[in-house]
Amino acid sequence: MKRSEIILLWILCVITRFVAGQSGTDMKNLYTYLFTTLGYNKDIRPKQNQNEVISVSVELLLTGLHGLDETKQQMTSVGVLTIKWRDDYLSWTPSSYGGATYIDVPQGLVWKPDLQVQNGLTDFAELGGSFMNLRVSNAGDVTWMPYKVFDTKCKIDTTFFPFDQQECSIKLVAWNSDASTVNITKGTNAMQIDGDFSNGQWTMSSPTADVIIDDNDSVIILKVKLDRKPKIYVLNIIIPMLFLIILDVFTFTLPNDSGEKMSYSVTVFLSISIFMTIIANLLPPTSHSTSYLEIYILLDVALGTLILVITAISLRIHNWTKDREIPSWVKMLTILSWRLQCRPAIHSIDHDENTVSQIDVTSYNEVEMNVKEEKDVKQHNENSGETVLWTDVTSAIDFYMFFLFLFIILLSTAICFGLSSSA
Incomplete structure (x- = not known):
């Protein structure tokens, strides 16, 4: 081998x-x-x-x-x-x-x-x-x-x-x-x-x-x-809450004479309250720390409450008679809102025509009184140049509040997202 x-x-x-x-x-x-x-x-x-x-x-x-x-x-x-x-x-x-x-x-x-x-x-x-x-x-x-x-x-x-x-x-x-x-x-x-x-x-x-x-x-x-993973919370909490509070801001776009303004504001506020009870289980149940999202939701609820209060006050002012004198600074802000809206001011001649159109259905004494009143209004208009009524004041409140609250909501949302995502 x-x-x-x-x-x-x-x-x-x-x-x-x-x-x-x-x-x-x-x-x-x-x-x-x-x-x-x-x-x-x-x-x-x-x-x-x-x-x-x-x-x-x-x-x-x-x-x-x-x-x-x-x-x-x-x-x-x-x-x-x-x-x-x-x-x-x-x-x-x-x-x-x-x-x-x-x-x-x-x-x-x-x-x-x-x-x-x-x-x-x-x-x-x-x-x-x-x-x-x-x-x-x-x-x-x-x-x-x-x-x-x-x-x-x-x-x-x-x-x-x-x-x-x-x-x-x-x-x-x-x-x-x-x-x-x-x-x-x-x-x-x-x-x-x-x-x-x-x-x-x-x-x-x-x-x-x-x-x-x-x-x-x-x-x-x-x-x-x-x-x-934030997706579920963004889609189920942040975006719906943002939509609800923006709907609440649009309360200020409704006319005061519509009769639905207060009920609309209350309905949206109740929707926010009910939504909070729904999302309560999604929020972290801890007292060790407070999240920016919880502060943001609390701010939205506070804004909703404030909108409801301002709406109630605005409707009250809307029904004030011309016997109440309008402060000069209120008139200035009202006229400024007209300028910002590119809206022509209301002059005294409009009221003169109104008065004349009513002479046919009034008695002689009433005509005399109306003429005297119109002279006073005309004299006031000549001094001020523009007529401002309480209804104009409430319209100006709605104009300013709409943009103010919209700015606050958008700013707070941006801050909340910025601080949270910077972790």
């Missing part, structure tokens, strides 16, 4: 032995060797030199977010931890056991770091469960991948709602071991977000991990940023 064939045959024998040689008997012998022959004790730190520190590598893959509770200041998330360390008492020679390079061991049989969530809001419980296994390599490297639902504290600031951004963290600590015995380190990918992660209200970004020593305890802080 050629030498090359002999070498090839020898290699095939080695490979066959390595691959197919891991029989059930080999695995039984390996378990017996590790946990009986060597007398493995899970209560002893797995270091030949007990003065050495055990380095525990931690990684977290966040797979889901149940949500943020603004009232409880709590984040509920789901993830898989990858915890690694070296156990000096769990090592063997693979060739002695059919080439076995690793075994899976129930987590209750070996030493594990007593990791707990330091900022958790639920009762302490062991990570994983009795049904879970740890993978141990022949060099003694142990890998533990427990699944965990994290209920953790998270300080939530809703000032910029619904454009707010929150930063929440998960703090893991070796609860019964200080930094001199167990040292927590960051893994290669210490904090990751699952690529299939999806949530209807939040998006996750910027995962980071930091290791600190807190009161002689080794702590790893796993942080993630949460950005609220």
Whole structure:
């Protein structure tokens, strides 16, 4: 037989032995060797030199977010931890056991770091469960991948709602071991977000991990940023509220003599009140902070109330008789509104023609009185140049209030959006 064939045959024998040689008997012998022959004790730190520190590598893959509770200041998330360390008492020679390079061991049989969530809001419980296994390599490297639902504290600031951004963290600590015995380190990918992660209200970004020593305890802080999706709030709160308050402003465009002005204003105000009760569940129920959106809604309600009050006062003034003297500054503002509207002023001749047209249906005495009154009005008009009545005053109030309130609403909306989106 050629030498090359002999070498090839020898290699095939080695490979066959390595691959197919891991029989059930080999695995039984390996378990017996590790946990009986060597007398493995899970209560002893797995270091030949007990003065050495055990380095525990931690990684977290966040797979889901149940949500943020603004009232409880709590984040509920789901993830898989990858915890690694070296156990000096769990090592063997693979060739002695059919080439076995690793075994899976129930987590209750070996030493594990007593990791707990330091900022958790639920009762302490062991990570994983009795049904879970740890993978141990022949060099003694142990890998533990427990699944965990994290209920953790998270300080939530809703000032910029619904454009707010929150930063929440998960703090893991070796609860019964200080930094001199167990040292927590960051893994290669210490904090990751699952690529299939999806949530209807939040998006996750910027995962980071930091290791600190807190009161002689080794702590790893796993942080993630949460950005609220504002679309549902813009479409269901901000835009409808803006439409309602603009409708309320159009109260000032209705004539005072129409008889529907007050009822229209009351109807729109009631619509705003009912709408607020509908959207109450969409607003964050917390007293820790006040959002700009809540201030904006409160301002809209105040403006609606003010519009209702001004409308009632305007209707009262509209029915005042000419016996009440109109202050000069009111006349000036009224005439200014005519100028701004490019509307011609009302002169005394219009009233003279009115008076003359009524002479045919009045008695001689009434004519005499009307003529005298018209002389007085004419004399007044000659001095003032333009006639201003209380009905003109209320029209001027409507003109000024329409543009004033429209300006306030548009400005407040722009400020609210600007401050909220600057988060």
